[in-house]
Structures are given as structure tokens and as C-alpha cells.
Amino acid sequence: MQTTVLSFENLHNHGELFANLFRARKQSFIVEKRWDLPEALDMEYDQYDTPASRWIAIHDEVGQVYAGIRLTPTTARCGIYSYMIRDAQRGLLSSLSADLLYEEAPVDPYCWECTRVFVLHSTPQMIRRRVHAYMVEAMVKSARELGATQLIAITPANWPRWYGRCGLTAKGIGPVMYIDDGDYQCVQIELASKLH
Template sequence: MEATTLSYANLHNHGELFANFFRARHETFIGRKRWDLPQVDGMEFDQYDTAASRWVAVHENGRVLAGVRLLPTTHQCGIYSYMIRDAQRGLLEAIPSNLLWQEAPIGEHIWECSRIFVSEHVPSGQRMRVQSQLIHEMVISARTFGATQVLGLIPALAPRLARRVGLDCEPTGPVLDIGGAHVCVEISLATKMH
């Protein structure tokens, strides 16, 4: 098992991994969760999958086991910035605007994580290892980009998992039903600077 952070600049080095990442997202969010999201050729994507995005993939033998998208909160593409902020601004019908207790932050040191998933094909005995690898690579990547904080919209039970693997993760909004119980969290990377 290995972890790779993909970008438009390096995707040519990783063969089918980039496409397989979006296929795994399709399987998770459209196939399993039945979310109404853009798709083409069996791949799920949205307006936040831009050249500014980075995609962390945990994979083995070309098969994507888990992943997450990272996007700087300073990014702007047309009317869109980042998913949590745009939801708060009322630009996204599927996500309530009251997802944060405060105004969505913008800063060079703050990145958003979204579309986090673990494939349903990962056996229960390996899930913790896969999740830990994903979180580890996400932290390394975010720190490489200069982030000291990550803002995420994640499943409501995920903060407990994050704390179990040593991640400083605090809710920053109410638990909402968004195709299941989800909550916005602030992840401090200050404790992960070593």
C-alpha cells in the first residue's frame, strides 16, 4: 500500500491512478451513497476539481483504496471559491448554508479537505490502516503547501477517528444531514509539524 498526492503537474507520472481516483469517487459518492453529482465515463468530479486542487490517494496495485481532495481557501474560479465557503454563501443547493458557526475563513495557511472516502472494498480489518495512511499523507501534503489548518466537511463520526490517530480535530458547525450525518471541522496541523 502506498499514498500519492496527485496534481495536474504530476499526473503524467502516475498512469491510470488519476482516472482511477475519480472512478473510486464515483463508486463511493454516486454508486454507494446515491449523491446527484456530475459524472462522465464512470468518473465523479465537480467544480472544485481544478488545477489548484490536490488529490491524496491511498492505493495498491493501481486500485484506489481511499482519497481526499485538498483545495486552498484562497482559490477562486469564476463564482466559486471552495466548497464549504460556497455552501455558506448559498451557492450549493445540496449543502445547507448554516454549516459553520462563523464566517468561512480565507487564508494562505488554510486549506479545505473534501470528498474524503474509503472504498467499500477495503476489508474491515484493514480500514484503520488505510484511514491512518490517508490522514498521514493528507497532513504531509497540506504542510508541504504551507497549511497550518485544514477545514473539512466530513462524516460526523470521523472526528473521533481523527483524534485516535493523533489529529487535532474540532467541530466548527452543527451536525447536518447531507446524505448522512456530516459536520464541518477545523484540523490544526500545528501539532503535526515534526
């Protein structure tokens, strides 16, 4: 199993992996979860897949993707868009409530947003724990290398149970909301203690 952090600068070094990640996102979010999201060429994408973002792929040696994560700086700008949580709060996304945060969404070079987190249902059960461990390790390491001391994310509402097991320190920063297929909540993940 391998972890690769993709960017617009390095995607040419990784063959089909970038496209495979977007195909896996389609499988996870459009096929499995039945979310109404944009797609083209058998890939899921949105307005936040810009050169400002980074994508983490957990995959095998031939590029079969098991899981993925997108990281976007909270300082990102592309036309009228910034990042998903902030744009939802600003009323730009009809699929998410504008009341998803208790306070104003941050715009901070040390805070990055974590979205499009998934593990494919087809990922073999015997490697799922290892996949989750690789995801957390890669997310924390990549975010720290990008200068982040915090991440914000929309995550399933049962996050306190799961995050603790993964060694993450997090707190809820918005109310629990029903979105598409379940209860979700915005959280802030602290990375300052993960410097080593």
C-alpha cells in the same frame, strides 16, 4: 500499499491513477452513497477539481485505489466558485445548507479545505486500519508541504471519536446537519502541532 499526491503538474507521471481515483470517487459517492453528483466517463467530478487542488490516492502497486482525499486552498477561485464550504455558505450550492459554519468561511493561504474523503466499501477489512493510517499521514504531510497550518472539512458528526484515535486535533466550527445519508459537521483540524 502506496500513497500518491496528484496534481495537474504531475498526473502524467502516474499512468491511470488520476482517472482511477475519479472512478473510485464515483463508486464511493454515486454508487455506494447514492449522492446526486456529476459524472462522465465513469468518473465523479465537480467544479472544485481544478489545478489549484491536490488529490491523495491510497492504492496498490497496480493503481487500484482504496481511498482518496481532495485538498483545495481556501484562496482558490474559478469563475463564481471558491471552495465547497465557502460556496455553500454563500448560497451557491443547493445540496448544502448556508448555515454550515458558525462564522464566515476563511480565505487564508494557511488554511486548506479537505473534501471528497472516502474509503471504498470493497477495501478488504484486514487492511482498512492501515488505509486509514495512510490517509491521515498523507493528509497531514501533504497539507503541511503546501503551507497549511489548518484544514477545514465537512465530516461525519461522530468525528471526535475517530479523530482522537488518529492523533488529530480538531474542533467543530458549525452545527451538526443531516446531509444526504447522515449527520455531518464542519470541523477545523489543527496542523501546527504536526510539524515533525
